[in-house]
């Protein structure tokens with residue numbers, strides 16, 4: 501089989517990529533190993549994620565499904581009370597304005613996105629990608645897949661998009677640069693769902709029942725509360741993996757106890773903890789892949805980097821990257837940069853720098869631009885960002901420092 505673009509993974513990154521490519525007149529093939537609907541964690545959207553869905557024309561569908569509307573998040577600290585972070589968007593005049601976004605049950609949302617990609621013209625193949633196909637010069641020329649009946653098939657593509665999420669298909673196959681542990685690799689997330697928790701009653705943006713709540717015990721030990729329908733709330737505990745191991749509890753026992761011990765406000769909202777979903781865990785979720793674009797391939801979303809669930813950046817990154825690569829893919833198929841060692845080097849660098857800013861925002865607990873503005877004054881002109889030293893260096897230096905990224 502031959503296709504201009506093959507996409508591994510029919511999650512949000514893969515489905516959004518397909519829809520943005522279709523807008524460029526490119527009909528892609530999506531390869532998905534799992535039969536949807538399937539459970540997936542990651543239910544809270546940032547405002548900018550909602551904005552990308554609006555660009556795709558999906559707002560009416562999101563509204564008709566009555567997904568909880570998120571106007572912002574309340575953060576509950578231990579000592580300093582709570583504070584409110586509204587969802588904002590930049591208007592055409594460049595000024596910030598209030599915006600809203602959604603919280604979604606991922607099984608339903610991912611299925612809807614995938615169905616929409618197929619309805620708009622993408623081809624879906626139910627199969628597991630097993631092996632990238634390489635040319636003699638190392639360029640990717642497609643992928644081998646194993647079908648449900650056990651047979652294999654070669655899918656030849658001019659470009660392979662890896663949207664395989666935390667499976668990091670091309671990184672594991674050694675096609676990309678190295679995969680490094682991320683800043684939060686010693687953390688673990690344990691999560692489930694409850695029904696009937698006490699929500700805010702609404703009336704204002706701040707008291708809307710669909711908002712996200714975050715409860716802190718300390719910096720690396722916190723809980724999330726994400727309403728995903730009228731009744732059901734996704735709850736999760738994020739903490740050092742060592743702490744979880746020390747408790748010697750099952751995942752269900754651990755999360756049940758933590759929901760009552762981590763923060764008094766969280767306990768108040770769940771008078772009696774009854775989990776309605778299996779308790780699941782994801783350890784060491786933080787990583788970064790270098791050299792995630794190259795001849796014949798591009799990685800999108802979790803397939804090349806995941807930082808941390810706080811602030812709900814994951815879905816946004818996946819769909820935003822899908823939006824940004826589509827015109828580059830079109831240009832590549834039309835012949836641009838075909839002979840360059842990395843046809844997508846500029847995009848890759850811009851993408852890494854943007855993600856570095858998000859990572860700094862998370863690590864420092866404050867907008868990174870604020871930190872970068874004040875740090876030289878506080879620490880002297882030779883100061884370099886504490887967590888990602890290359891961030892403040894010019895692009896060329898970054899490429900020299902990480903040659904495999906170029």
Ligand SMILES: Cc1cc2nc3c(=O)[nH]c(=O)nc-3n(C[C@H](O)[C@H](O)[C@H](O)COP(=O)(O)OP(=O)(O)OC[C@H]3O[C@@H](n4cnc5c(N)ncnc54)[C@H](O)[C@@H]3O)c2cc1C
Pocket residue numbers: 508509510511512513514531532533534540541542543544545546627628629630663664665666667669689782785800801802803806809812813814815816818
């Ligand atoms: C604990 C935790 C909490 C999170 N909470 C949030 C949140 O509240 N908000 C948020 O925005 N993000 C959150 N995230 C992140 C979010 O879930 C991901 O960033 C998002 O799902 C990435 O989308 P994706 O399309 O890149 O990958 P995925 O959604 O993982 O999709 C990848 C798809 O590829 C398929 N696939 C994999 N390998 C193959 C193969 N070999 N062949 C064929 N198909 C394959 C998989 O079956 C899957 O369907 C959280 C993450 C974690 C770990």
